[in-house]
Amino acid sequence: MIRALDGDAAAYDALLRILVPQLRAFFGRRVNSEDVAEDLVQETLIAVHTKRSTYDRARPFSAWLYAIARYKMADHFRRSYRVTPSEDLDDEIVAPDFEVASLALIDVDRLLGDLPAKQESAIRATKIEGLSLAEAAAAAGISQSDAKMSVYRGLRRLSARVQGKVP
């Protein structure tokens, strides 16, 4: 960084290229969305560039870098908190209801446990873990149409059981 401050473009290029994966890891651990993390990486890189005069050559570089990264992340959360009030609000209201949610989870677990293993894993993968049909099929090592059929049969069986038609 010190060589970059004196105008050494090659050193600067090498530095920024090292920073990219480090910042990706930093933001990847802290925000959910990959796109948001990548945006933050870019914003931090721009800030590193435009604010490079504020780097004190006598002090550790990483402290300076992560102070910028943290500032950018706090800034992001402040902004997104302001912009999307209604959607997130629903989640926030529901989320504290931990007891109901965990009871429901126990119910789902019990119901799914009664299904054949193939149907159970197909439903878990697509409906609970949120994978796509193709991803679920690949993970289970079966064809896509097979996975689709398993989900369908499993759900039909579950609904019958919940309605009390099957003991």
Place this chain on the structure above:
Amino acid sequence: MIAARRPTDQLVQSLVSDLRPVPRAAIVLRLAIGATVGAATSVFLLMLLIGSRPDLAMVIQSTRFWSKACYMLATAGISLLVAARLARPGSNTRLMWLLPIPLLVYLPAAILELIRTEPTNWVPLLLGYGWQLCTWLVLILSIPIYIGLWWAFRSFAPTRMEAAGAVTGLCASAIAGVVYCLHCPTDTAVFALTWYTLAFAIAAIVGRLLGHRLLHW
């Protein structure tokens, strides 16, 4: 992911091609420019509005005048130092403890004045000449300096916005206090300690409130 990586690579390339050398003392230089231009504007404003005190040439030799001026100068100097610290992200701000030192050094002078004065004369001592104006004039004169410091901070990266805002406010008002010494007809410590410090406090509070909005980057 691959699609997202490409713009980042391009960004790195464009940043590298935009690289210019940065002088070592960039922060100090910019703060000095901002403060100097602001202070010059505020001297000009003072001369335009009310002019300097007529006995300036005489009092410039008196201890009282200089102890008052030194209170402002020391506060201004220390707050500039702290501002330079706060300009950098993630650097420690232990220097902030230095800020009240000028006040603590000047306080005994004020107490000594009170002891030497008859209690019946305490009120005139406190009010001096022009107490109604002092605080407000200092605050008005601090505006151009605050703008100068704000200009300097635009290229900085403060991460503690409230502290940075408060210290720039304090710094602007302390420099304005030095400028106002050219006019202020009262040199007693009790007077200066009360009304100038009131101006410092107001400026620091306003600066703190504006910190987030004005210093955001």
